[in-house]
Amino acid sequence: MDAVLEVRHLKKTYKKGKNLINAVEDISFEVQKGECLGLVGESGSGKSTLAKMITGLEPADQGDILLNGKTITGLNGKAQRAVYRDIQMVFQMPADSFNPRIKLGEGIMESMINQGVARNEAKTRAQEYLKICGLSPEFADRYPYQVSGGECQRASIARAIAINPQLLICDEATSALDVTVQAQIVKLLAQFKKKSGMAQLMICHDLALVQEVCDRVLVMHNGRVVEEGTPDQIIMHPREAYTQKLIESIF
């Protein structure tokens, strides 16, 4: 097995007035090819900060992030943009993750065009990906406010997979959606994992969802990984007191 993503001793501290908040404290983990790693924890446990650091939207204070064995921490400009060929992300709020002034299709095409794909081809490919995600091609000509949250999230997934990344990060991708739509989206993501061997990092606070799709789960608490294992292990036999509490609060 080879690791697509490797995170080593990552640290991030925010300053809030005089207080220092340790958002992420010394976290290390790996995501293998074709694996879906779940990251659970209450809000404020540093999950989203971790996602932002992996995608380079926030600089890391300490530690290394490796993509296919190459470090991607502290990059900027062109080198950082090159990383985005391999890492994509699906955001929490579907409606906010599309520019309200730009059609969905245009948003999906953007990454392809930036990679030098011709406009016409990008357009047909965008429509194909919309179809794969269960949306008809007409959605390419709609604005974000003209579609529902679930449809928007599908478009968001279409955008993320359009350039066939090696790693897909889903930052609470389903938490803003209702249960039936959630199930559809999760199914869709599982399909991609199977088909293209894409590694996935699912950031989530819904343990039931994690149990369904993830191969391995990390439980985060106050910026640290407190437990690691398969979903069944963690839900049936939680070792840590915090994990027990987390599970009790749901079931």
Next chain:
Amino acid sequence: MELTTVKATTIKIRAHKKQQDRIMIKLVIFMALVILLLFIAAFAAQLVPYDPYAQDLTIALQAPSQAHPFGTDRYGRDMLSRVIMGGQTTIYSALLLVGVITTFGTLVGLFCGYKGGKIDSFIMRVSDIFLAFPGMVFAIAVAGVLGGGIINAVVALACISWPKFARLARGQVLAIKNMPYISAAKLSGSRPTKIVFKHILPNITGPILVTATLDIGTMMMELAGLSFLGLGAMPPIAEWGSMMSDGRSMLQTAPWVILAPGCAIFIAVMLFNLLGDTVRDVLDPKTKKEKFTWRRK
């Protein structure tokens, strides 16, 4: 009970729609009037009944009559022709000025807001310095240093007016810089310039456009003010401010000389301000949001 709620909602929706319609009608009317004004100013040379610069001392300071509806000034020049010709100078200088400060201020604001850090603080402190001076006094000083002339007056006023737009644009950029769609654009591998001009700028044009339209009237007044003080348009160029200045000694004997350009300024400024107000009503983010929810349903 339920029926009354439904009824109330229907009435509310109807009232809302009516209000929207009224705003649109207002917008069309004011837009048409402003376009008419711009049209008159643009074709002033063709529209004037007399040569606005031809002097004829035999008919100096004549009261309004059939031949000269606005009377004549102390050199016997037809006031109507001069007001029309002056409109060209005043209105287009004001538009040029607003165009320059809007473009420049917005670009500076976009840059500062997106870039952040030390360079942002530095430029914003510079703009603070410009804002710290009383505007008109500073403009007079600049115009005084540069000398007379309408272009110099535009430069002087541009110097003191750009920070307003820079701050506005910067604030708007800061508000949407952290939206997920900007992160998504970054993840698409877009360059910063593309992100700024494709994703940020279109989302902040509303408030900037409103401020710019509302500013046209103010700028027109300030330009006329500088000309009135003799720091703007130089004689014999017809300009409303300098025409008023010419006529102020004759306020009691020949009031039309000062009243004609005065009324012209009043009407033009009022029109642009009314248009600005209406544009704000149309582009107001709150009413816009409401419109979107209607459409979604």
